[in-house]
Amino acid sequence: MPPPMPKFSNSVKLKYVKLGYQYLVNHFLTLALVPVIITLLIQVIRLGPDEILTLWYSLRFDFLQILGSSFFVILLVTMFFMSRPRPVFLVDYVCYKPPASFRVPFSTFMEHSRIILSHEPKSVDFQMRILERSGLGEETCLPPAIHYIPPTPTMESSRGEAEMVIFSAIELLVNQTGIKPKDIDILIVNCSLFSPTPSLSAMVINKYKMRSNIRSFNLSGMGCSAGVIAIDLARDLLQVHPNSNALVVSTEIITPNNYQGKERSMLLPNCLFRMGAAAILLSNRRSDRCRAKYRLLHVVRTHRGADDKAYRCVYEEEDPEGKVGISLSKDLMAIAGEALKSNITTIGPLVLPASEQVLFLLSLIGRKIFNPKWKPYIPDFKQAFDHFCIHAGGRAVIDELQKSLLLSPEHVEASRMTLHRFGNTSSSSLWYEMSYIEAKGRMRKGDRVWQIAFGSGFKCNSAVWLCNRSVQTPTNGPWVDCIDRYPMHVPEVVKI
Amino acid sequence: MVSSDEQPLVHDIRLSTVGPGRVTGQDVVHEPTNMDQAMKLHYLRGVYYFKSQAVQGLTTSKIKESIFTWLNNFYHTCGGFRRAESGRPYIKCNDCGARFIEAQCVKTLDEWLQLEKDDDGSLRRMLVSNQVVGPELFFSPLVLLQITWFKCGGMSVGLSWAHVLGDAFSAADFMNSLGQVMAGHQLAQPLKLAQSHISAKISPSPPKSKDPLSVKRVGPVGDHWIAANNSKMKAFSFNLTSTQISHFHTKVCGQIGTNQIPFFECLCAVIWKVVAKIRDGPEPKMVTISKNDPHGRKNGILSNGQLISIVKADFSIMEANPKELAELVLNQAMDERSTIVEAVERDQGLSDLIVYGANLTFVDLEEADFYGLELKAQKPAYVGYTIDGVGDGGVVLLLPGPKDGPHNGGKVVTLIMPEDQVLKLKFELKKEFSIA
Numbered sequence: 001m002p003p004p005m006p007k008f009s010n011s012v013k014l015k016y017v018k019l020g021y022q023y024l025v026n027h028f029l030t031l032a033l034v035p036v037i038i039t040l041l042i043q044v045i046r047l048g049p050d051e052i053l054t055l056w057y058s059l060r061f062d063f064l065q066i067l068g069s070s071f072f073v074i075l076l077v078t079m080f081f082m083s084r085p086r087p088v089f090l091v092d093y094v095c096y097k098p099p100a101s102f103r104v105p106f107s108t109f110m111e112h113s114r115i116i117l118s119h120e121p122k123s124v125d126f127q128m129r130i131l132e133r134s135g136l137g138e139e140t141c142l143p144p145a146i147h148y149i150p151p152t153p154t155m156e157s158s159r160g161e162a163e164m165v166i167f168s169a170i171e172l173l174v175n176q177t178g179i180k181p182k183d184i185d186i187l188i189v190n191c192s193l194f195s196p197t198p199s200l201s202a203m204v205i206n207k208y209k210m211r212s213n214i215r216s217f218n219l220s221g222m223g224c225s226a227g228v229i230a231i232d233l234a235r236d237l238l239q240v241h242p243n244s245n246a247l248v249v250s251t252e253i254i255t256p257n258n259y260q261g262k263e264r265s266m267l268l269p270n271c272l273f274r275m276g277a278a279a280i281l282l283s284n285r286r287s288d289r290c291r292a293k294y295r296l297l298h299v300v301r302t303h304r305g306a307d308d309k310a311y312r313c314v315y316e317e318e319d320p321e322g323k324v325g326i327s328l329s330k331d332l333m334a335i336a337g338e339a340l341k342s343n344i345t346t347i348g349p350l351v352l353p354a355s356e357q358v359l360f361l362l363s364l365i366g367r368k369i370f371n372p373k374w375k376p377y378i379p380d381f382k383q384a385f386d387h388f389c390i391h392a393g394g395r396a397v398i399d400e401l402q403k404s405l406l407l408s409p410e411h412v413e414a415s416r417m418t419l420h421r422f423g424n425t426s427s428s429s430l431w432y433e434m435s436y437i438e439a440k441g442r443m444r445k446g447d448r449v450w451q452i453a454f455g456s457g458f459k460c461n462s463a464v465w466l467c468n469r470s471v472q473t474p475t476n477g478p479w480v481d482c483i484d485r486y487p488m489h490v491p492e493v494v495k496i
Numbered sequence: 497m498v499s500s501d502e503q504p505l506v507h508d509i510r511l512s513t514v515g516p517g518r519v520t521g522q523d524v525v526h527e528p529t530n531m532d533q534a535m536k537l538h539y540l541r542g543v544y545y546f547k548s549q550a551v552q553g554l555t556t557s558k559i560k561e562s563i564f565t566w567l568n569n570f571y572h573t574c575g576g577f578r579r580a581e582s583g584r585p586y587i588k589c590n591d592c593g594a595r596f597i598e599a600q601c602v603k604t605l606d607e608w609l610q611l612e613k614d615d616d617g618s619l620r621r622m623l624v625s626n627q628v629v630g631p632e633l634f635f636s637p638l639v640l641l642q643i644t645w646f647k648c649g650g651m652s653v654g655l656s657w658a659h660v661l662g663d664a665f666s667a668a669d670f671m672n673s674l675g676q677v678m679a680g681h682q683l684a685q686p687l688k689l690a691q692s693h694i695s696a697k698i699s700p701s702p703p704k705s706k707d708p709l710s711v712k713r714v715g716p717v718g719d720h721w722i723a724a725n726n727s728k729m730k731a732f733s734f735n736l737t738s739t740q741i742s743h744f745h746t747k748v749c750g751q752i753g754t755n756q757i758p759f760f761e762c763l764c765a766v767i768w769k770v771v772a773k774i775r776d777g778p779e780p781k782m783v784t785i786s787k788n789d790p791h792g793r794k795n796g797i798l799s800n801g802q803l804i805s806i807v808k809a810d811f812s813i814m815e816a817n818p819k820e821l822a823e824l825v826l827n828q829a830m831d832e833r834s835t836i837v838e839a840v841e842r843d844q845g846l847s848d849l850i851v852y853g854a855n856l857t858f859v860d861l862e863e864a865d866f867y868g869l870e871l872k873a874q875k876p877a878y879v880g881y882t883i884d885g886v887g888d889g890g891v892v893l894l895l896p897g898p899k900d901g902p903h904n905g906g907k908v909v910t911l912i913m914p915e916d917q918v919l920k921l922k923f924e925l926k927k928e929f930s931i932a
Contacts, residue, residue, distance in 0.1 A: 099561065099564075100517030100518070100564050100565075101514075101517060101557075101560050101561045101563075101564040103515070103517065103564070103591075105515060105519075105590065105591035105592065105593070106590070107576060107590040107591060107592035107593075107635070108513050108515060108591065108592055108593050110635070111513070111592055111593075111635040111637075112513065114632075114635055137519075138519045138591060139519055144557065147512040147513065148510055148511065148512045149511040149512060149513075152510070494522075496590070
């Protein structure tokens, strides 16, 4: 028996085989056309110049026919260009950075917990265990009302937090892009758990004295994936309204949602959710084409609400003592996995190169016809995307996705570091992650970014962006004073 | 303490936590010295009163923002105590934070100060926290700050300070730097960076020597750092104007001239005599003196650098001449600091001692810069300090008086004595100082 090949050369050989296959399939059309063109060219040359001239004269029609056919061609071309969707550009975006005085170190969180839940040591221990393994750092922030022992969430303090984060973000965006609030045509604000009357979008319109014919929308109750839903809505509106721009504000207001009871399934959000907000300016104007940072390529939304288990896995309800909290079921990760599979099945054909699609198709056929026990082929999304922004819902979510999509630690670095520095900021976390990648100087023109978010319902939404111009390392932004400390190793368990 | 309309004098109390704005990092510890460990059962409670002009426009959130910047320089005060394997306590600098208490008062500042004059000290207690370290060592804050807003717009800042962090002079420096930060000045970087892991100190214990006379062993108190007293201690103070001071000084120590005994020693002598007179049982033949040690203090570092000495008298105190007694206190005080440090070292830091109140203790805080905490460039209208965790021997504090206005040059004498001796003491002291 021949000696087994050393592993290294084996894997190298395999790598070249893979590369060869990918090149062949992805450039199939080009590779197929080249011999055809060469053959044609050879034929033409063989005909000789006289023959070519004779061929040319015989093709001459009279003037009317030429005019008619050229009009027809122009009509076809125009119809083609007009039926294409308007490109949607992301001009710029900003993320809110809370001040250091809102910081919540682990020890402070635990100290408060012990005092507030002094009669429930088991619940306190549970919170400590979650915090130790959460992947959060010591700089995440909570709003002022939650710093009190016990927390004092009131309507006024919730509005206060909303005004602080949303107005700061919009202020930053206005300064950075030079846009005037009066020029905003579409306004979408998404905040899942705080929905006052008048709405947060009305609050923004009032503060910035926006136009009376502004198209405003307020999305509430849609969970952590509402950011992508808002982008989707903005895109659809920008198809209908030419020459417009849209301001999207994604945030989660923490103040009214602090759980004051002791049920373990409801204590998790207290440990993970933190303050954050992002403001994004989208546009379909030609003039913004050059200065825009990104172009929106695809948005894919998957809703698993039809399944009862999925519907109930993130559920806001009263605990046995009557205190309202969001209970997370034990099947959360499994359901998230299912939702992800649905989503990538839809997005795969849109973004994957032909080579991966063929392999996936073959594997699918093979499993259906030959042997259902064949392992399903997981398409290599690293070939379709250069950067991944996975919603920083928690360490478990990022670990699960890293495993399912076979991503390397570098790919999930933005998500892990955002979770460490800012905690789970819900719908705005995707933007903090984008900001991290830019701050690290990794965003180049032509790079594709995949944003994936999960949310209650159960939904899995993703957006694909194309980087329009190389982004310089920003001089401001939420990462500017701490980017040098990252990436840092986040231990599995932190000793409090 | 309820006023006529059923609302408590100090109400609307809200607790939160403040800490350093910067992350201190993992595994940063601060090891208290032996002298610090000796003082661990004592707590300083200080109240700074500000008129409304000094705090106009200040809000709680502005104060908190400044505090987060301020505590970057003092992150070890925001940690929590742990015990090493040997049982010796050390501070884990985990940014746990200082407690921040907000309160409202129904009285104006002037009304309140007037009420305090006739009060037995319990009113001032409402403006500062009386928490101690423990029973849970891990999560006990070492510093507690209380901001109380008065009806007129005035404000008081109550500092509750664990003596293990430093002496009153350090506490004063600590608070004064808050004023500097609020005024927008940058603090000099802390000279000392926190030490890394505790070195396993297994130094051979020195030969058994005598215990210092100025301390008393108590306990064991375990993780609840307060010693039990035989009698309940009460605090009272009286203000002395500069006229009263010079009058008293001349009366006790003779004409003003060279070789004059300082006021503090004269005060010690007189109060020693009074205490000897009114106390049942044998008269106190030993007193502990605590003063500032200017050489022992490094700028910007909080430490227990105060001088602690013992004075022994071998004659009858009641019969003694005050001037002689004052000279004894001035010249015959024996520095006990090294003995105390040795005693603590011998027990590897596990001993539970009290210093203040082991004997009748006199603490000279005249040089403490309490009035250095300036808000909007204005000094406090008044500063009062007291000590908790004092032994039955009692403590007498000599504090500086207000710096501005008609009271300039005055001083404040605060006594913390067993309850049953307070009335008699007040009576006698009023006679001595010719206070109406």
